[in-house]
Amino acid sequence: MIKDDHGSALLDVRGVTKSFAGVQALKGVDLQVLPGEVHCILGQNGAGKSTLIKTLAGVHRPDEGEISWLGQPVEIPTPEAAIELGIATMYQELDVVDGLTVAENIFLGHELARGGFTKRSEAARRATELLTRLGHGSLSPHTEVGQLSAANKQIVSMARALSHDIKLIIMDEPSAVLDGEEVRNLFHVVRELTAEGIAVVYITHRLEEIRQIGDRITVLKDGRSMASGLPVADTPTPELIRLMTGRSVENVFPPAVPVPADAPVVLEVEDLSVAGLFEDVSFSVRAGEIVGLAGLVGSGRSEILETIYGARRATAGSVRVGGNELRRGSVVAAVRAGIGLSPEERKSQGLVLDEPIYVNVTLSSMSRFAKAGFLDERAERKAAREQIEALDLRPADPDREAITLSGGNQQKILLARWLVHGTRVLLLDEPTRGVDVGARAEIYALIRRLAAEGNAIVVVSSEIEEVLGLADTVLVIAEGRVLDTRPASQIDEHGVLDLVMKGNAA
């Protein structure tokens, strides 16, 4: 199916460069996409993936280089032009309108209408056709999109792409918001599309997904394509990591350090419940211990963390730090007691993106850098600089705005925030979401170190492997209940999934 003849390429990108305000985001990218293939683009954050996509989608115009479509050189000045050519893009932040129905979303911008009046029944019929093509014919075209899951919103977004006559769909980390089952479903849909001859450009962090779905790979690093069109089947993983990071990665998870037997219990959670979300969650964490919550999306993992932190109000149960019970539903009380949360959605819940690093670092301990309410920004910058050094945060400039940093470095800002504040308990929700493979090992080592320094740590991750690799003790959670608690060494990924499946069946 795959031909190496570039002449027959659907899309041929050569030597594309793009800079913004003097910062060169793309320094020369080559990419050839063949009809009907799944072409994966791999690269760390900041490698230029988003800029490349936006160049193809007509959002950015390249400074130099050539883009050919079906053998003809083309310009893609606007998103409309991209769609006209047959290129559709599914962004990470799904561009569906929650207040409109499925059908209305699918035909948004090119409504089926006569004389300004929408043809509702025809739109519904054609929407169902498109959804059926994607294997989701059961989705009602009249449902309001706001009520759909992230996975179904993606399907709607894909159906919208198909409603145009397209030959290429670009998917920007579509699996980031999906759980295992939904990802399998997505892959099924992708295969249906390619069977029809539609090419898919698939962007992801997850190497194992590339193995499952990809035909060929283009690796980006620092705005350059390091390798273009590598066949998935013949390229070993270490090679990909080396291309991506410029170094090889081994021993991703740092070795566990046994928790001393006399380490005091720092965090005690007892019979914690939030009606309708989870119930009777009990566990304790000692100083230096890492407890992991393993479970699928929707099992209540994140909600448990948020409730411990006071961001949600518990309906029953208690949380004690160092023996003192915390006031329910008060983040301020939790922070005062020495709990820090690194939230699931770093950008929308964790950082003030337009503010510089140092402001984000001192956000929880501002008053310590103030006399009578007056801030000492020099002291703030100094504290931030110390953390930048200690955590190897890049770029090493406390005045750099948080929005310009990569996912891994943004995560470090949040860790730095709690290090400066001085915590006893750290709650880490998806600490490596949106963090690329190379930087993950670094984050893992950092979490280990924070534990070794005496913090009690609770980690939540949708990647079971990550929980097992990091944690000393694992709680398996399904449908808001703790199914099992045991040392991480005594359970593996299959064991967790087994429990979860049985738990759900019961």
Next chain:
Amino acid sequence: MSEQTTQGTAGVPTASEAPTPSGPPDGRETSGIRRLLSGSVGRNLGLVVALLLLVIVGAITAPDTFLSVSNTLTILRQASILGVVAVGMTLVITAGGIDLSVGSVLGLASVVATLAVIQDLADQIHWIVMIVIALLVGVAAGLINGIVIAYGKVVAFMATLAMLIAARGLAETLAERRTLQVKDRDFVRFINLDILGVDMLIWIFAVVAVIGWILLNRTTFGRRTVAIGGNREAARLAGINVKRHTMWLYAISGLCAGIGAVMILGRTTAGTSTHGQLLELDAIAAVVVGGTLLVGGRGTIMGTVLGVLIFTTLTNVFVQNNLNSSIQAVVKGVIIVVAVLLQQRFAKPTGRAT
């Protein structure tokens, strides 16, 4: 560079081996100038230019009067009340809120303050009491706004719109649609005092602006305000008491309206329910033209002051030339749109690229 190697947190052994190139040393030296350019001065350059253009137009069209000291003082005096209210508004908008009630609250405060003193007790009550009452009315109205918004979770636009309507109605009811004279000569003398050749009103404006600037740029309160406006959820999860902070922000805006009431009482020597009508719109316009983001997260007192001066100078140029005030409104509208358009073009990320 040296201080970094001496810090001891969790001693990562890289300190000696890697003097990161392109790192902080040169960055820190130039950052002062760079920060100045990309900071308040640079960002306000356009406003300064706009103000200068207006001054040039004024000087050309009314050469005899416009540039005189007395006319300059007139402009500043006219700017002062709007300016004080706009400073409070800047804080609220920086936090992502809006306060539509300031004009009405100013009117209400002027009425309540004069009513209290107009009663037969007038002779026994010192005029300071009147000032305090006006300020208290402002703070109280602001607190009500803040509580309804922060704890009642009512959208700021609606909560303060309700206050706009209710406060005006209350002022009318209390005043029975009369104009209440301020008879206390000492008070009027105090507000119209002249210090170093500059009116008390202008001094008040200057002091409020300076305090507002310090509050926003140098204090934890200001930092929290910016953080809440920039990312409310992140601020909450960082342990900032967002609700309490929001409440105080509206109280401050109310206080500014109260100060405005005192000023208007001194200038007009009368309290009436019509004081401050549409003032909220002028204040919002001045704040936004000044460069504060309406969605929050970025605020500039300096910009607000310039915005207020631009609008007041514009009025003055029109008055000096005996031009129709309706045309003036058209020009104002154009200025608002152009300013916002320019902001979107130039105030974007390009600023702090490195």
